[in-house]
Amino acid sequence: MDNQLVLYNTLTRRKEKFEPLNPPFVGLYVCGPTVYSDVHLGNCRTFVSFDLIFRYLLHLGYQVRYVRNITDAGHLEGDNDEGDDKFAKKAKLEQLEPMEIVQKYTLGFHEVLRLFNTLPPSIEPTATGHISDQIEMVKQIIENGYAYEVNGTVYFDVENYVKKHDYTILTNRKLDDLLDNTRELNGQDDKRGRLDFALWIKAKPEHIMRWPSPWGIGFPGWHIECSAMSSKYLGEEFDIHGGGMDLAATHHTNEIAQSQACNHTNPAKYWMHTNMLTVNGTRMSKSAGNGFLPYELFSGSHQLLNRGYSPMAVRFFMLQAHYRSTLDFSNEALDAADRGYKRLMNAIALLPKLKINTKKSAVNIGELKQRCYAAMNDDFNSPVLIAELFEAVRIINSVYDGKLMLDESSFAELNTLMQHFVHDVLGLIDDNTGAADFEKLMTVIIALRNEAKQNKDYTTSDRIREGLSSMGIQLKDSKEGTLWNKI
RNA sequence: GGUCGGAUGGCCGAGUGGCUAGGCGGAGGUCUGCAAAACCUUUUACAGCGGUUCGAAUCCGCUUCCGACCUCCA
Structure with a gap:
């Protein structure tokens, strides 16, 4: 525990010492799901990864305020102010109110994350619950000269922003290349620059989700909700902002621009991005149609699966890879993880049955503990932590077999170690025990x-x-x- | 096309300038009525070609292949 926690900061592209702005408090914001359909396993991986991060920060004694939003408004199907609202489209399809869609998939999301044994965030704000905060932020951005209104829609003025700020600071891309490779303006919207993005969008007559604003009836853009809600609950500058890697280039880049334009700050000191879950080497995504739904995995009903796997085995599978690496999904990999998970759980179940020896212990639990902390302190390296914990498994089994001695203090230390790292930090519980x-x-x-x-x-x-x-x-x-x- | 990241043994997946990652699987052994489990031993590695170095899988260059982002997506 005397080691220093370091984490990889996307902003600087290197590992940095973690030094909270106001210790012992830590502000953590993670971009949550858009609740217009079932979450798939790729989504779940991100939230399991941040659950690990949240849990470890708590374990280290930080007082963490973990804010994770629910996006329930404002997302259109394309990056223009055209196309259908995803909620409205789905509502039409399922013959429900848009807010029934929101409710249905929010409940589903919570249920799945509960099965994965993730801790609930401290605050889970919704976009629709923070329309006025978003409007205020847009007003301020206009006032500061970084946005303009055309026909009831407000755009962020990237061209003006780049005069004083580094728009591509998060991804290190060249602005000229971005301009070269962005789609041509198609004339269907009124933005001036091709990188400009909407902060507030005028609602068409048929649009159901709509709110009054200084620019007329409309709805918020796709990036402003996170800026408004993170600053509201965590302040204009907070410690960690996280999300999936796919959000870095567009969503987070625009969030930084919005906060700079409004509050003159980069909202977060550390930006953390989790990598994608892949199937046959290709990213699992809603649009690609290769997404696994959690219940398809638990029951084994998905056509690519040979059998079902328990939520805890899947969580273990995810934690066996580092959060910044891609993780590929396969029957073989899941089988291997499932067996490893059970081996770990069986060893923990043996702990109360171990015989304590009066002689001095032959094993050094203290060293093992240090290695566990060293693993987690190195950018939350759960795969290395798990490797260390299998050393503990070997010790437990050997003591049970009478091949190794364990004195009382070592036993207590081992017990605590397993409790802390397996249950508290990794969030793994035994789903094997019966009633x-x-x-x-x-x-x-x-x-x-x-x-x-x-x-x-x-x-x-x-x-x-x-x-x-x-x-x-x-x-x-x-x-x-x-x-x-x-x- | 631009930017970035990968390529590790049968599978998954860490790590790193010299010391066994780990899990799963395979083989042998111990234990056991048998089996299973457990424990011990063991097996196959670092995409290719050059370079730097006493020493590289690890650093540098080139090549091949793959992926992500650049369009909604965790």
């Missing part, structure tokens, strides 16, 4: 089988074992007794 009645039932069955074994009635004992095996319960005999787990 209390079930546990009692198993105790009776195991006792009957052991009686049969003592009488050398192996026909009966094997029948019991095979019967249980066929329903997915595995028995493990040892000198200390018989253990069971679900497979």
Whole structure:
């Protein structure tokens, strides 16, 4: 714990020491989902990654305010002020009110994240709940000379902004290249520069989600909500702003521009971006149609899957890769993760059954603990942490087998280590245990089988074992007794 | 086309100028009534070609291949 936490800052493209602006407080803002359809696993990976980051900061003793928004308005299908509102389109499709769409998919999102055992954010603000804050921010940007209004729509003036600011600071791209490669103005909107983006959009007559503003009836643009809500709850400058890598080039670039134009600050000291989940090497995305829905994974109903995997096994699978690396989805990889996860959980279940030795311990838990902290302090390196924890697994199993000695203080240290890192930091819980009645039932069955074994009635004992095996319960005999787990 | 990031053993996935990552799988062993589990041992690596260096998978250059962003997407 005496090591310094370092994290990779997209803004500087290097690892930096983490030094909060106002310790022990930490402000963390993560761009949440647009709730017009089911979240897929790629979305989930980002939120699991930030859950790990949130949990570790909490574990280190920081008082973290974690703000994650729900986008429930304002997103059109293209990056122009044309096309359909995603919510309106979906509402039409499902014959629901737009706000019914929002409610339906917000609840689904929360349910999925609960299954993945993520901690809820401190504040989960919605775009529709902060229209006036967004309007105020747009007004200020216009006042500061970085936006203009045309026919009820307000655009951010990138051309003027770049005179004093670095528009591409986050992605390090050259402005000229951006200009060269941006689509030609197609004449259907009124923006002056081809990089300009909408802050407020005039609502067409058929548009359902609409609010009054100084520029007429309309709805907010796609980037302003995060700027308005992050500054409202975390201040004009806060510690960490995060999101998926796909948001960096456009969404976060524009967020920085908006905050600079309004508050004269880059909103966040550290920008963190999580990498994509891929399927056969290609990014999982809604538009590509290769997205897995969580329940398809849990049940194994997706056509690319051989079987289902529990939410905790999937969480473990995600945490076995570093958050800044792509992670590829395959049956083999999931099977391997599932077995590894169970091995870890079985070892933890053995902890209360370990025999404590009075002699001095043969293992140094303190060193192991240091390595665990070193792993996490190095930009939240959960795969290395998990590798270290498997050393703990080996120790636990060896002590259980009587091949290794553990004294009382080492045992206590090991117990705490597993509690802290497996449960608190990695957020992994055992989904293998049954209900209390079930546990009692198993105790009776195991006792009957052991009686049969003592009488050398192996026909009966094997029948019991095979019967249980066929329903997915595995028995493990040892000198200390018989253990069971679900497979 | 521009920008950026990759290419690690059967699979997944860390890391790094010299010391076994780890998980899963395979092989052998110990234990066991048998099995499973566990433990021990073991197996196959760093895309290719040059260069720097006492030493490179790790640094530099080139080549090939792949991906992301540049259009809504975590």
